[in-house]
Amino acid sequence: MPSDVEKWKSEVYGNDILDHLYEFAEEGWESIPGDEHDAWFERFKWWGLYHQRNGQESYFMMRIGTPNGVLKPGQTEVVADIAEEYATGPASNPEFGDSWVDWTTRQSIQLHWIKLEDVPEIFEKLDEVGLSTQQACGDSWRNIVGCPVAGKDKHEHVDALPVAMELHDAFKGNEEHTNLPRKWKVSVTGCREGCGQGDINDLAFEPATKEIDGEDVRGFNVRVGGGLARNEPRLAKNIDVFVTPDRAAEVAGGISALFREHGDREDRYNARIKFLMDEWGPEKFRRVLQEDFVDFELETAGEDLRDEYSYNSGYANGGHSDHVGVHEQKDGNYYVGLNVLVGRMGTDDTAELARVANEYGSGEIRVTQRQNVLITDVPEENLDALLEEDLLEHYSPDPHPFMRGSIACTGTEFCSLSIVETKNRQVRFARWLKENVELPEGVEDFHIHLSGCTASCAQPQIADVSLRGMKTRKDGEAVEALDIGLGGGLGENPQFADWVKQRVPVDEVPGAIENLLANFEERRNGDETFREFVERTDEETLAELVEPEETSYEDPMMHNTKMTWYPYADDDGMDASPAPTDREDKPLPADD
Amino acid sequence: MSVALRTLDDGAWISVNDTREVSVSELWRFPGGNFCSCDLSDVVVEGFVETGVDGRTVEVRAYGQCIACGAKATTDWLPVGRVVDGEFRDVDRESVLCPQVAPAATAAAHR
Ligand code: HEM
Ligand code: SF4
Ligand SMILES: [Zn+2]
Numbered sequence: 001m002p003s004d005v006e007k008w009k010s011e012v013y014g015n016d017i018l019d020h021l022y023e024f025a026e027e028g029w030e031s032i033p034g035d036e037h038d039a040w041f042e043r044f045k046w047w048g049l050y051h052q053r054n055g056q057e058s059y060f061m062m063r064i065g066t067p068n069g070v071l072k073p074g075q076t077e078v079v080a081d082i083a084e085e086y087a088t089g090p091a092s093n094p095e096f097g098d099s100w101v102d103w104t105t106r107q108s109i110q111l112h113w114i115k116l117e118d119v120p121e122i123f124e125k126l127d128e129v130g131l132s133t134q135q136a137c138g139d140s141w142r143n144i145v146g147c148p149v150a151g152k153d154k155h156e157h158v159d160a161l162p163v164a165m166e167l168h169d170a171f172k173g174n175e176e177h178t179n180l181p182r183k184w185k186v187s188v189t190g191c192r193e194g195c196g197q198g199d200i201n202d203l204a205f206e207p208a209t210k211e212i213d214g215e216d217v218r219g220f221n222v223r224v225g226g227g228l229a230r231n232e233p234r235l236a237k238n239i240d241v242f243v244t245p246d247r248a249a250e251v252a253g254g255i256s257a258l259f260r261e262h263g264d265r266e267d268r269y270n271a272r273i274k275f276l277m278d279e280w281g282p283e284k285f286r287r288v289l290q291e292d293f294v295d296f297e298l299e300t301a302g303e304d305l306r307d308e309y310s311y312n313s314g315y316a317n318g319g320h321s322d323h324v325g326v327h328e329q330k331d332g333n334y335y336v337g338l339n340v341l342v343g344r345m346g347t348d349d350t351a352e353l354a355r356v357a358n359e360y361g362s363g364e365i366r367v368t369q370r371q372n373v374l375i376t377d378v379p380e381e382n383l384d385a386l387l388e389e390d391l392l393e394h395y396s397p398d399p400h401p402f403m404r405g406s407i408a409c410t411g412t413e414f415c416s417l418s419i420v421e422t423k424n425r426q427v428r429f430a431r432w433l434k435e436n437v438e439l440p441e442g443v444e445d446f447h448i449h450l451s452g453c454t455a456s457c458a459q460p461q462i463a464d465v466s467l468r469g470m471k472t473r474k475d476g477e478a479v480e481a482l483d484i485g486l487g488g489g490l491g492e493n494p495q496f497a498d499w500v501k502q503r504v505p506v507d508e509v510p511g512a513i514e515n516l517l518a519n520f521e522e523r524r525n526g527d528e529t530f531r532e533f534v535e536r537t538d539e540e541t542l543a544e545l546v547e548p549e550e551t552s553y554e555d556p557m558m559h560n561t562k563m564t565w566y567p568y569a570d571d572d573g574m575d576a577s578p579a580p581t582d583r584e585d586k587p588l589p590a591d592d
Numbered sequence: 593m594s595v596a597l598r599t600l601d602d603g604a605w606i607s608v609n610d611t612r613e614v615s616v617s618e619l620w621r622f623p624g625g626n627f628c629s630c631d632l633s634d635v636v637v638e639g640f641v642e643t644g645v646d647g648r649t650v651e652v653r654a655y656g657q658c659i660a661c662g663a664k665a666t667t668d669w670l671p672v673g674r675v676v677d678g679e680f681r682d683v684d685r686e687s688v689l690c691p692q693v694a695p696a697a698t699a700a701a702h703r
Binding site for chain 1: 596598600601602603604605607609610611612615616617618619634636638639657659662
C-alpha cells in the first residue's frame with residue numbers, strides 16, 4: 001500500500017502546489033482545512049516551507065536554495081531585508097535576538113517564524129534577485145552542494161561550478177524529476193580537498209582524470225547512495241563511472257530517473273537511494289543505469305584524488321579542513337572565510353556582511369557546509385581595510401578552534417523531530433570550552449557537531465566529537481542528554497563515529513570533552529591528530545576516556561525543551577503559546 | 593467515527609486527526625519481559641513504527657532504548673491515548689503503561 005505521503009503527492013505536487021499556496025496565503029492560515037493539514041504541510045515542503053513544531057502552529061521555516069552556496073552580488077542584502085521584515089516571531093532568542101539568518105550545512109539559507117500570509121510577497125522579492133525556495137525541501141532535487149570556492153580555487157582539478165549550475169537549471173521545476181520517492185541530495189566537487197562532501201550525498205560527482213583515446217580527460221567519478229540519517233549512515237558507493245563535465249547532466253538525469261522508477265514508494269523509511277544500493281550493490285546499479293537510463297556507453301571510473309581530501313577529515317595532510325581565513329584565489333584576488341558560530345547571523349550583521357562584500361569584494365557571498373560564509377573576490381589592496389571591519393571581530397577569519405569547530409542543527413527551538421535544544425547550547429558549550437579548556441599543543445582543528453536527533457542535519461558522524469540528542473534520567477528526573485561519538489571524519493578513508501558513550505546528561509558534556517582532551521594529551525604520540533589517536537585506540541578504552549562530569553558549566557535548558565512552546569519565552573509552557581496567530585502575531589480565536 | 597491516524601516526520605510524531613499528539617523522546621515505563629530483561633523497562637522512545645486504534649484506544653509500537661539496561665528493541669502495542677467524541681485525550685504516559693495482550697484490532701502501518 002503506498003504511504004499517505006505518496007497518496008498526497010499523487011493528488012497535487014510539484015509546481016502545481018503554488019496556486020494552492022497562494023490561495024491559502026490570500027485567505028489566511030485558517031483557510032487550510034483542519035483535516036488537510038498533514039497533507040498540505042507535506043506538499044508545502046516542495047516550495048521550501050516547513051511547518052514549525054507543536055506550539056508554533058501557523059509559523060513556517062523557509063529554506064532558500066543557493067546552488068553551490070553562491071549568493072550573487074545583490075542577493076545577500078535582499079535575504080537580510082526579508083529576514084528583518086518577515087522572519088520575526090512572538091518571542092526572541094537570548095543569543096540571537098529577534099531575527100536572523102541561518103547558513104546551513106547544505107549551503108542553503110533558513111529563515112524562521114514565516115507567516116503563510118507573507119509568502120507571496122517574499123517569493124516576489126526573492127524572484128526579483130533570482131533566488132527561490134523551489135524544491136528546497138520535499139521529495140526531489142534539493143539544493144546542489146559543492147566546493148564553495150569552485151571556479152576560484154587555485155588548485156582545483158576541474159571548475160565544477162558550471163556543472164552545479166547546469167544541474168540546478170535542468171532539474172529545478174523539471175516535471176520528470178519533481179516527484180521522487182524521497183529527497184535527492186546531489187554534490188558536485190572539482191577541488192582536491194573534498195569540500196563538496198560527496199560521500200554523504202545521494203549522488204556525488206567527484207574530481208577524476210580518465211584516459212580516453214590516449215588523452216587525459218578531466219571530469220568526475222560518480223558515487224551513489226550516501227546519507228547520514230536515521231541511524232543508518234551510508235557512504236556513497238563507487239559505481240565505476242567516469243563522466244565528462246558536458247555529460248554530467250545527462251548521467252545525473254539517468255540516475256535520478258532510475259531512482260524515480262526503482263525507489264521504494266511503499267515505505268518511506270526504506271525510500272532513500274542508499275537502501276536501493278544496499279539491495280542491488282554498485283554492479284547491478286551500474287548495469288541497470290547503462291541498460292535503461294543512459295543512451296551512450298558509460299566510461300569506467302577514472303583516477304580519483306581522494307587521497308588528497310582534507311575537508312572535515314581530521315587529518316593534517318596539508319589541505320584545508322574548512323574555508324575560514326584569508327586565501328588567495330586563482331585570479332590573484334582573495335577570499336576571506338568568516339566563522340559563523342553554529343551558522344546563525346543576526347539580520348543586521350547579515351546586512352552588514354552584504355555591505356562589506358560590496359565595498360571590498362565583488363558583492364558575492366558563498367556559504368560552506370561548515371555553516372560559514374566567504375567574502376570572495378577581494379583585491380589584495382582591500383584586505384587590510386576589510387580585516388579591520390567590526391563585523392570580522394564577531395565573525396572571525398581567525399577564530400578560536402572551539403568556535404571554528406562548532407556546528408549545530410535547528411533543534412527543539414523549531415524542529416518537530418528534535419529531542420534537545422541545540423544551537424544555543426552549542427554556543428554555550430563553545431564559550432565554556434574556550435574559557436576553560438586548553439587544547440593540546442598544535443591542535444588547531446577540533447570539530448564538535450551537535451544534532452538534535454538521528455536525522456543528523458549537523459552531520460555529527462563526521463566530526464571529532466559527535467553529539468546527538470537523547471533523553472535520560474538524572475536524580476530520577478527526565479533530562480536532556482547527548483550520545484557522544486568518536487572516530488568520525490571524511491578524507492580518503494571516511495568513517496562514521498562510533499557512539500561510545502550514550503545518554504550523557506547535557507550538563508556533563510563539557511566536562512566529558514575536557515576530560516577526553518586531557519586523556520588525549522596524555523596518551524598522544526608526537527603530534528598526531530585527534531582522529532589518528534582515536535583510530536589507534538579501541539572502542540572500550542575510548543569509552544573510558546570520555547568521563548562525563550559536572551563542571552562550572554551550567555545548563556539552563558536541562559528540562560524538556562520539546563514540551564515548551566518556545567524554550568526561551570518567559571512563560572514557556574505549551575498553554576502560554578500564542579499560536580496559531582494572524583499575520584501580526586496576534587493569537588487567533590480558538591475554533592471550537 | 594473514523595480517526596485519521598498516521599506517523600509524521602520520519603516516525604517522530606503520531607498525528608491524530610491532523611494534529612501532532614504524541615512525540616518521540618518521551619520516557620515510557622512498562623513491565624519488561626518482551627522488551628528487555630528489566631522488571632520495569634524505562635524506554636526513551638526514538639521512533640514510532642506502527643499506530644492503530646483498538647476501540648477508542650490509540651496504540652503504537654515504538655522503537656527505542658531502555659535507559660536502565662541499554663537494550664534496543666521495538667515495543668509491543670502500547671496505549672498512548674483515547675479518542676473521545678472525536679477528540680484525542682492523552683493517557684498518563686509518565687506512569688506505568690500497560691501493554692495490550694492482543695494486537696490492536698484495526699492496526700495499520702502508516703508511513
Ligand atoms: C522539521 C524537520 C526538519 C528540519 C527543520 C530540518 C532542518 C535541517 C537543517 C537546518 C539542515 C541544515 C543543517 C544546518 O546547517 O543547520 C538540514 C540538513 C539535513 N537534514 Fe534536515 N531537517 C528536518 C528534517 C529532516 C529529516 C526528516 C531528515 C532525514 C530523514 C533530515 C536529514 C537531514 C540531513 C541528513 C541533513 C544534512 C546532512 C546532509 O548534507 O545530507 N532532516 N536539515
Ligand atoms: S538533526 Fe533532527 S533535530 Fe536537528 S534539524 Fe535535523 S531533524 Fe531537526
Ligand atoms: Zn573545495
